[in-house]
Amino acid sequence: MLCHRSQRQQPTHSQLTVWNKTGGSAVLHLFLWQLDGSRAAPAARCALLLAVGRQLGRNAASAAQLTCSRRSSAAMPITRSAAGQEVFGKNEALLADLTKRRFFYRQAFDIYGGTAGLYTYGPPGCALKNNICAQWRKHFIIEDNMMELEDPAVTPYRVLDASGHVERFSDFMCKDPSDEGKFYRADQLLEAHIEALLEKGGLSEAEATKHKKVHAQADAYDAKELGAKLKEYGIKSPEGNELSEPYPFNLMFPTQIGPSGKDPGFLRPETAQVRAPLARGALRSR
Numbered sequence: 001m002l003c004h005r006s007q008r009q010q011p012t013h014s015q016l017t018v019w020n021k022t023g024g025s026a027v028l029h030l031f032l033w034q035l036d037g038s039r040a041a042p043a044a045r046c047a048l049l050l051a052v053g054r055q056l057g058r059n060a061a062s063a064a065q066l067t068c069s070r071r072s073s074a075a076m077p078i079t080r081s082a083a084g085q086e087v088f089g090k091n092e093a094l095l096a097d098l099t100k101r102r103f104f105y106r107q108a109f110d111i112y113g114g115t116a117g118l119y120t121y122g123p124p125g126c127a128l129k130n131n132i133c134a135q136w137r138k139h140f141i142i143e144d145n146m147m148e149l150e151d152p153a154v155t156p157y158r159v160l161d162a163s164g165h166v167e168r169f170s171d172f173m174c175k176d177p178s179d180e181g182k183f184y185r186a187d188q189l190l191e192a193h194i195e196a197l198l199e200k201g202g203l204s205e206a207e208a209t210k211h212k213k214v215h216a217q218a219d220a221y222d223a224k225e226l227g228a229k230l231k232e233y234g235i236k237s238p239e240g241n242e243l244s245e246p247y248p249f250n251l252m253f254p255t256q257i258g259p260s261g262k263d264p265g266f267l268r269p270e271t272a273q274v275r276a277p278l279a280r281g282a283l284r285s286r
Contacts, residue, residue: 073094094211107184137226147282154255155273165252165269165277172223172246176237184237186246187218193235194218223248 058086100106103122107114121129140146160166174189176182194215214229221229226246237243254264 060269081111099125147285149275149278151268151271151273152279153268154257154265155268156257157271159277160252160266160269163273165266165273166250167250169269170248170250172221172226173249174237174246175244176239176241177244178241179239182237182239184243186223186230187221189235189243190218190226190229190233191215193233 032073074206102124105119105121108118108120109115136173137148141148147275155164160169172186174184176184194211197203198215203211218226218229223246230243230246237241252269255265255267257265
């Protein structure tokens with residue numbers, strides 16, 4: 001975690017295009033959080049991309065070429081543009097196969113079936129990650145005079161209770177009673193349904209305005225309000241099945257600190273959490 005005495009401005013990002021020996025291309029994005037106007041920013045960006053390129057060239061392809069292009073902070077990430085999605089879509093399978101075959105990463109514990117969201121870095125993946133971290137530190141700590149903080153992965157309950165995470169760091173989920181393995185975010189089901197209605201058209205201006213207002217508020221409704229909206233719109237699962245009432249699912253992983261079982265905690269939900277309690281000590285150390 002890095003913190004700076006001045007206010008952080010909007011981030012910029014660079015585009016890394018890797019051309020492999022088959023002639024295909026894969027577009028990756030590295031969002032380089034930097035202070036706009038820093039005299040070292042262009043050099044740091046290119047140094048990071050070259051570090052990535054050396055690792056990809058050494059481990060992934062015999063003839064890798066890098067194209068580094070700058071985008072303004074207002075530009076949308078290319079993978080969200082129509083052209084970017086088309087390019088990435090054509091090469092996504094090739095890139096995924098390449099990174100897994102060369103063991104940049106793979107699903108953790110895959111011989112036991114694996115678990116979604118858990119991954120293991122292989123030797124080239126670790127080297128690539130270390131290269132990125134080294135360039136990150138060189139730019140932000142040495143050239144931008146920031147301070148690095150490292151916090152425990154486990155955070156006591158009282159800290160996250162004071163920050164509001166215990167009460168509000170949740171999503172509302174719906175189950176498909178006919179299939180115990182299928183769960184859906186209630187707000188996303190509502191948003192997708194309304195987007196389909198608006199795209200279909202044939203609505204009066206008042207109806208469209210009403211639907212847009214509900215869409216904008218979808219992630220702000222509580223469980224009862226979301227349930228009422230799902231029934232109002234007649235929303236079912238993608239397979240057409242009935243849905244359970246929305247229920248809260250806390251996004252933090254709970255654990256116990258110590259053998260007594262009386263000191264609950266959570267795996268740290270976000271790295272920014274460290275800045276608030278440690279900022280004063282970090283500043284005084286300077």
